[in-house]
Amino acid sequence: MTNQRPVVAVVDDDPRVLESLExxxxxxxxSVRSFLSADLLLRAGLSGIDVLITDIGMPGMDGFELRDAVKAARPDLPVFLITGRHEITDQDRAKGIGGLxxxxxxxxxxxxxxxxxxR
Structure with missing residues (x-):
């Protein structure tokens, strides 16, 4: 029997957040695939992933940049952004960006x- 559970990729530079989301x-x-950076996810590839959850504030490529890279490669892949920065959330809601x-x-x-x- 094959595993048909949807695959959610999670990217966050905080191991505690990754563990909690897992x-x-x-x-x-x-089914969960966890990555400590956007670069690690992109190197692993996006095939087989059904949903992406990414932190915004990460060293190197941030969550907005990762979302843009993912949308360029897989426009249909749903991306949810998470953040601890309240001002980013407010700015993005003002821009009408969902999934935050x-x-x-x-x-x-x-x-x-x-x-x-x-669905």
Whole structure:
């Protein structure tokens, strides 16, 4: 029997956040691939990924740059941005950018948003 669980890739430079998201997503029956940087995800490739969750504030390529690179390669791949920076969230909401979650975020709202884009 093959594993048909949707694959969620998570990119965050904080190992504690990665672990927390892995536990949340696996408990919700998703398969999870975790990466400590945007570069590591891009080197691993985007094939087989159904949803991407990325932190915004990371060294090197930030979450906005990663989202843009991913959208250029796979325009259909849903991308959710997470941030602990309140000012970024407010600016992006003002621009009408969806899929943005401010830490600490409501896990059930994130899971519902993932479920919505996978339907």
């Amino acid at each position: 536990e949340l997503l696996e408990a919700a029956d998703y 979650f401010r830490k600490p975020f409501d896990a059930q709202i994130l899971l519902a948003a993932i479920g919505d884009v996978l």
